[in-house]
Amino acid sequence: MTEQKALQDYLLRLADSDMILSQRLCELCGKAPAIEEEMAIMNVGLDLVGQARNWYEYAAEQIDDGRDADKLCFLRDALDYRNLLLVEQPNEDYAVTTARQFFFDVWHYFTLKSLVDANDERIANIAAKAVKEATYHLRRSSEWVKRMGDGTEESHRRIQEAFDLLWRFTGELVTPDETDHTMFKAGIGPDPEKLKRDWFGMVREVAAQATLKTGAEDAWMYMGGKSGVHTEHLGFILAEMQFLPRAYPDATTW
Amino acid sequence: MNERGPSSVDLLIASDRAPAKAHPELLTEDAIWALLDNVKDPEVPAVSVIELGIIRALSWDGNHLSVDVTPTYSGCPATELIEELIVEALRAFGIRDSHINRVLTPAWSTDWITDEGREKLRAYGIAPPQGNASKMSLLGTVEVITCPFCDSKHTERISEFGSTACKALYRCRDCLEPFDYFKCI
Numbered sequence: 277m278t279e280q281k282a283l284q285d286y287l288l289r290l291a292d293s294d295m296i297l298s299q300r301l302c303e304l305c306g307k308a309p310a311i312e313e314e315m316a317i318m319n320v321g322l323d324l325v326g327q328a329r330n331w332y333e334y335a336a337e338q339i340d341d342g343r344d345a346d347k348l349c350f351l352r353d354a355l356d357y358r359n360l361l362l363v364e365q366p367n368e369d370y371a372v373t374t375a376r377q378f379f380f381d382v383w384h385y386f387t388l389k390s391l392v393d394a395n396d397e398r399i400a401n402i403a404a405k406a407v408k409e410a411t412y413h414l415r416r417s418s419e420w421v422k423r424m425g426d427g428t429e430e431s432h433r434r435i436q437e438a439f440d441l442l443w444r445f446t447g448e449l450v451t452p453d454e455t456d457h458t459m460f461k462a463g464i465g466p467d468p469e470k471l472k473r474d475w476f477g478m479v480r481e482v483a484a485q486a487t488l489k490t491g492a493e494d495a496w497m498y499m500g501g502k503s504g505v506h507t508e509h510l511g512f513i514l515a516e517m518q519f520l521p522r523a524y525p526d527a528t529t530w
Numbered sequence: 531m532n533e534r535g536p537s538s539v540d541l542l543i544a545s546d547r548a549p550a551k552a553h554p555e556l557l558t559e560d561a562i563w564a565l566l567d568n569v570k571d572p573e574v575p576a577v578s579v580i581e582l583g584i585i586r587a588l589s590w591d592g593n594h595l596s597v598d599v600t601p602t603y604s605g606c607p608a609t610e611l612i613e614e615l616i617v618e619a620l621r622a623f624g625i626r627d628s629h630i631n632r633v634l635t636p637a638w639s640t641d642w643i644t645d646e647g648r649e650k651l652r653a654y655g656i657a658p659p660q661g662n663a664s665k666m667s668l669l670g671t672v673e674v675i676t677c678p679f680c681d682s683k684h685t686e687r688i689s690e691f692g693s694t695a696c697k698a699l700y701r702c703r704d705c706l707e708p709f710d711y712f713k714c715i
Contacts, residue, residue, distance in 0.1 A: 312689035312699055319691040326605025330634070401635040405604055408637060408715040409695070416690035
């Protein structure tokens with residue numbers, strides 16, 4: 277794998293994961309369990325859309341085949357999407373939404389924190405901006421995990437079930453493939469071993485405070501999102517998200 | 531110096547707008563900073579883009595003015611509108627040839643909000659950022675935020691996010707008013 281190919285791939289992973297999680301979060305617009313949470317979720321989603329745009333713009337320049345950020349986002353199909361499987365999982369109840377956000381936020385925070393020192397200036401700049409936002413996201417989601425885990429019998433049961441349900445998608449966050457290794461060697465991506473240690477370290481620390489059990493590190497994991505093999509959910513997300521620009525390709529304002 | 535005749539647009543379209551001043555090159559940089567101090571943040575109209583610290587630099591290249599602007603948050607929906615408002619304010623002042631440079635680095639920090647801006651935020655009912663962004667802790671202590679209405683320190687956070695991404699939602703336990711807190715980043 278050439279470094280250039282790995283870079284394109286890596287940028288799309290960052291962009292797609294932000295975008296798809298943001299799309300999932302916006303499904304809660306108008307129906308979050310509390311108005312404060314609704315505002316929080318919409319703001320987190322907005323941060324992620326903004327970050328996705330920054331990544332897409334850079335990806336478009338690197339891919340350099342005439343497609344711009346919008347085309348990369350709205351005119352690729354599921355097989356070309358490179359997002360983590362975790363972020364395409366349905367919202368379900370609020371415990372699942374929260375657990376998904378927490379697992380993602382820990383990964384996002386440590387990834388961005390490392391990308392701030394990437395020897396690619398553009399990536400470092402986008403990450404320096406994004407990591408400030410991700411810090412708030414992680415603070416919020418970890419506090420909710422603790423509140424639910426150490427809360428009532430029902431909230432504890434639900435967030436534990438959410439942890440158990442989503443655990444099988446977390447391996448992909450910290451299991452490096454060729455792209456991740458190439459990016460690390462190029463001085464851009466995070467050290468895969470360190471990312472894994474950091475991720476498990478923080479997840480276990482917060483889980484302990486929340487009186488929750490986490491799964492085994494070597495549990496069987498679903499993989500594939502980073503290389504375009506998705507769960508059945510992604511197609512439905514894209515169908516909704518991409519409908520307008522596909523139906524009205526010449527539309528410039530909506 | 532430069533001969534700046536009317537642009538082709540002016541020749542073709544009658545306009546009821548005030549005619550542009552003819553000599554933008556005579557404007558000093560100080561005058562432009564002062565001018566931009568009238569452009570308000572559309573989401574927090576109490577403060578100007580200067581007080582918010584998002585205008586990073588001005589530079590002239592002949593008659594062409596570049597304005598470096600940094601967004602507060604990656605996804606801030608007001609970014610485009612703010613950029614349009616700046617260009618509009620410059621045009622109204624006679625600077626027809628300007629463009630906005632969106633810069634991401636160094637990333638915007640609430641430390642750049644001016645003292646005047648902080649006071650205006652407080653008067654507007656938004657608690658200004660407290661402490662220093664570089665010392666923000668991830669999972670540690672919760673800062674003590676002063677109520678912008680009654681100055682009580684007896685406040686509690688309701689949500690990490692308020693009406694916009696840049697604010698958190700608090701409540702004063704003395705005067706019982708809810709209020710926005712401009713977060714430190």
